[in-house]
Amino acid sequence: MVQWTDLGDVSSAEVDRMRAVYEPLAGAVRELVDATIRTEVDAETVAAVKAEIDAATARLRAVQCDGPFGVRFTAGGDRMAWGNPVIGIRNPVAPPLTIHQDSDGGVFTDFHLGAAYEGPPGHVHGGVSALVLDHVLGEVAANPESPRFTGTITLRYLRPTRLGRLHAEARITRTDGFKAYATGHLADDEGITVEAEGVFIQPKWARG
Incomplete structure (x- = not known):
């Protein structure tokens, strides 16, 4: 079941205020994840930091939503997919x-x-590359008036993708009724590393 939530008459200014509150928190946790992976501090320091993290987690859990964040919309047209693992500004898993x-x-x-996001040493995990490309192709294949979800996606890994600055792009090649066909690629500083093509299908509940 797709979880859409209509927030009603929430102003863009209020959305900006919420973004200013929660986006830095997720950014701080992303830094914490990176530090957790790469730290070489002693065991006593690790234990002390864990206790601080446990206490912070308990404070955040004091008031929370029941279940996942979903996709929230305002009357002004703001689309808040803030829990998404690719674009979600409240999700530390997202870049x-x-x-x-x-x-x-x-x-x-x-x-x-x-x-x-490392898989092979110094390179992006292949599943992360797939996650990114599935989302980017989905972005070009769908819009608020015509939502479409992944039907099939095919990936061709040309070579390992280096960690660091990356570029991804996609475009629609054709549409056929409720289906949209899209292609795209992922690239690092040396060029294209993964190519993708997919079919994205409008669900029955969204068809007029």
């Missing part, structure tokens, strides 16, 4: 990506992946 639209109707994003 997060910021998706831009180009003049030809395609989408692109430039982002950074560090130690938390």
Whole structure:
């Protein structure tokens, strides 16, 4: 079941205020994840930090939503997919990506992946590459008026993707009724590393 939540008449200013509150928190936890992976401090320091983290977690759990964040909309058209593992500004798992639209109707994003996304030493885990490309292709294949979800996606790994600054882009190649066909790729500083093509399908509940 897709969890959509209508927040009603919430102003863009209030959305910006909430962003200013929660986005830095997620950013701090991302830094904590990176530090946790790479730290070489002694056991006593690790134990002390764990106790501090446990206490902070308990404070955050004092008031929380029941279940996942879902996708929340305001009457002004703000779309808050803040729990998403790719673009979610409240999700420390997300890099997060910021998706831009180009003049030809395609989408692109430039982002950074560090130690938390490593598979082969010094390189991005293949599943993370798939996660990113599934999302980027989905962004170009869908819109608020015509939501579409992944039907199939095929990936071709040309070579390992280096950790660091990366680029991804996608565009629609054609549409056929309730289906949209999209292609895209992921690239590091040496060029394209993964190519993708997918079919994205409008669910029955969204068809007029």
